Structures are given as C-alpha cells and as structure tokens.
Amino acid sequence: MDLAQLTRDLESLAVEAAAALAGAPDVAGIDALELDVLGKKGRLTGVLRGIGALPAEDRPKVGAVANHVRAQIEGAIAQRRSVLGSAELDARLRAETIDVTAPGRPIRRGSLHPSIESMAEIARIFGQFGFQTYESPEIEDDLTNFQMLNIPPDHPARDLWDTLYVDIPGYLLRTHTSPGQIHVMRTVKPPIRALLPGRCFRYEAIDASHGSEFFQVEGLMVDEGTTMGDLRGLLVEFAHAMFGAGKRTRFRPGYYPFTEPSVAFDVECLVCGGAGCPACGRTGWMTILGAGMVHPVVLRHGGLDPERYQGFAFGMGPERISMLRHRITDLRLFLENDLRFLGQFR
Ligand code: DAH
Numbered sequence: 633m634d635l636a637q638l639t640r641d642l643e644s645l646a647v648e649a650a651a652a653l654a655g656a657p658d659v660a661g662i663d664a665l666e667l668d669v670l671g672k673k674g675r676l677t678g679v680l681r682g683i684g685a686l687p688a689e690d691r692p693k694v695g696a697v698a699n700h701v702r703a704q705i706e707g708a709i710a711q712r713r714s715v716l717g718s719a720e721l722d723a724r725l726r727a728e729t730i731d732v733t734a735p736g737r738p739i740r741r742g743s744l745h746p747s748i749e750s751m752a753e754i755a756r757i758f759g760q761f762g763f764q765t766y767e768s769p770e771i772e773d774d775l776t777n778f779q780m781l782n783i784p785p786d787h788p789a790r791d792l793w794d795t796l797y798v799d800i801p802g803y804l805l806r807t808h809t810s811p812g813q814i815h816v817m818r819t820v821k822p823p824i825r826a827l828l829p830g831r832c833f834r835y836e837a838i839d840a841s842h843g844s845e846f847f848q849v850e851g852l853m854v855d856e857g858t859t860m861g862d863l864r865g866l867l868v869e870f871a872h873a874m875f876g877a878g879k880r881t882r883f884r885p886g887y888y889p890f891t892e893p894s895v896a897f898d899v900e901c902l903v904c905g906g907a908g909c910p911a912c913g914r915t916g917w918m919t920i921l922g923a924g925m926v927h928p929v930v931l932r933h934g935g936l937d938p939e940r941y942q943g944f945a946f947g948m949g950p951e952r953i954s955m956l957r958h959r960i961t962d963l964r965l966f967l968e969n970d971l972r973f974l975g976q977f978r
Pocket of ligand 1: 808888891948
C-alpha cells in the first residue's frame with residue numbers, strides 16, 4: 633500500500649458514492665448509502681485503515697485527501713437529501729389534501745316509533761295536569777287482569793278480551809292496562825293521578841284494525857269528590873291539545889265492568905271534519921278511548937273506601953291515536969318495523 637494507491641482508492645470511492653447517490657430513489661435510500669460510505673464501519677473508514685502502513689510523512693497527505701472526499705460526499709448527500717425530501721413532502725401533501733369544499737356525508741338520524749311518539753305526547757299532555765307515569769307487568773294473574781276489575785270467571789264480559797295464557801296456571805298476558813289501576817291504588821295513597829302506558833296482548837285474528845299485540849295508555853284519578861265532570865273536562869282538554877283546539881267531542885254511553893257509568897269518548901272525524909266519510913264509517917265521529925267512574929268494587933279491591941274516595945279511569949290506544957293524527961289506515965304497519973314507514977315520523 634502506498635500513497636498513490638490510497639489516494640486513488642479515495643478518489644474512486646468519491647466517484648462511486650456520487651453515482652450511487654444519483655441513483656438513490658428516496659430519502660431512505662440516501663440514509664442507507666450514508667451509512668454504507670461514511671458510517672463508522674463504512675467504506676471510507678475501510679480505506680483509511682491502510683493509512684497505518686504508510687510512512688509517517690505521507691499520512692497527513694492522505695488525511696487531507698480523505699477529509700476532502702468526506703466533505704465532498706457529505707455535501708452531495710445533504711443536497712440530494714433536501715431535493716428528494718422536499719419532493720416526498722410535496723407528494724404527501726398532495727395525497728393528504730382535504731377538500732374542504734366537498735359536501736358533507738349525511739348523518740343517518742333515528743326516529744321514535746310512532747306508537748312511542750304518541751305515548752310520549754299523551755304523557756306530556758297529561759303531565760301538565762299532574763299525571764305521573766307508572767309501570768305495570770305484562771304478565772298478570774287472572775285475579776288482577778279480570779277478577780279485581782269486577783270481571784268474575786265465566787262472566788260473559790270476558791268475551792270482550794280474548795286472552796293469551798302463559799303456561800303457569802292462573803297467569804296470562806295482560807289483555808289491557810287496566811290491572812295497573814289495582815297496582816297503583818295499592819301502592820299510592822290518594823290523591824292519585826296515574827298514567828300507565830304499556831304493551832297488551834289479545835288472541836285476535838290480525839287485520840287492518842286488529843292486532844294481537846298493541847299498546848294502551850291507562851289513566852286513573854282518585855280523590856275525594858272526583859266527578860264525571862272532572863273526567864269530561866280533562867278529556868276535552870286532552871283532545872284539544874292532541875288533535876287541535878276547538879275540535880268537537882262527545883260522550884256516548886258505553887259498558888265496561890270496571891266503571892259505572894261507562895262512556896266512549898269521541899272526537900270529530902279528523903278526515904272529514906264531521907261531515908261523514910269512509911274513515912269514520914260515515915258517522916262524523918271517531919272513538920279514541922273508553923272511560924268511566926271507577927266501580928266501587930274496583931276501589932275496594934284497590935284497598936280504598938268508596939264512601940270516601942271517587943275516581944275515574946280511561947283507556948286509550950296510542951296506535952289508534954297515531955292513525956288519526958297521521959292518517960294511517962293499517963294497524964299492521966306498526967308491527968312490521970319497515971324503516972320506510974317508521975322514518976316518516978321525525
Ligand atoms: N280496558 C279497556 C279495554 O281494554 C279500556 C278501558 C275502558 C279502560 C274504560 C278504562 C276504562 O280504564 O275506564 O278495552
């Protein structure tokens with residue numbers, strides 16, 4: 633090894649490095665090249681290992697050449713790195729650009745089921761009259777669903793409620809929310825203003841106006857001196873809040889074993905305004921609920937003294953009310969859960 637050879641080696645390293653640098657595709661390639669040529673165990677160090685074999689006076693000369701070559705390669709690397717680096721940054725910025733003018737993606741919003749929406753509205757209106765909402769079980773015993781409500785076994789009034797029984801003797805799926813009256817009277821002291829919304833079940837052939845599963849909202853008010861006039865005033869206010877101020881209403885005589893007297897409560901037909909149309913069976917009226925003064929037998933079963941307390945109760949179908957409000961003609965739509973139907977009630 634002599635001075636001339638070492639100098640040539642260093643110069644050819646510089647040329648090779650420059651060529652490799654020109655071919656480096658990206659910043660990562662330059663990093664690798666830098667390590668390979670200038671690293672601690674790199675090629676430049678390798679060449680300089682030969683320095684030890686040179687005469688002492690030649691060593692500084694090689695050192696000078698080596699420093700020059702190193703500086704040259706470092707400069708080239710720095711320059712190439714900045715060129716490639718800014719190209720990469722440009723590409724990334726271009727790829728990651730957000731188009732702030734693009735229209736937003738629509739957010740899919742849920743909506744309340746029309747039965748639920750109606751029940752919420754019913755609870756809101758009666759809430760303004762001090763009625764509180766209570767819950768009552770869907771599986772009832774025969775005693776509470778019927779007998780406590782003045783419907784003895786084998787009484788013909790049972791024909792009003794075709795019943796689905798469960799396989800526990802004496803138990804059934806409640807056919808109406810009225811048994812909730814008994815639970816409330818036994819739990820809450822008068823004055824009572826209770827609303828009992830819930831699902832009911834009947835053994836019915838299903839058609840446009842009958843379902844085997846539906847909701848009811850039961851109302852119960854019990855206090856000293858409660859009268860039928862209170863019931864009437866409350867229901868008229870409710871009808872106006874629900875269907876529109878000034879809508880005409882009427883009481884008709886009805887029959888329920890658990891109320892005496894019993895009434896049906898009608899609102900003028902919302903479709904024809906009372907003139908008579910197919911929607912109201914040409915009567916001009918639509919029945920929205922049954923009601924009456926709580927029968928003394930029922931009060932007694934609720935643990936209350938009928939000599940001291942009087943009350944009224946009513947029971948309505950939120951599906952029916954939804955049908956009237958939204959001009960829906962088929963009850964089956966409420967159970968099918970077709971989003972095209974449900975999405976219309978926002
Ligand atoms: N429970 C009755 C039914 O299912 C509805 C009803 C009528 C409830 C009159 C009442 C009432 O509280 O007073 O048909």
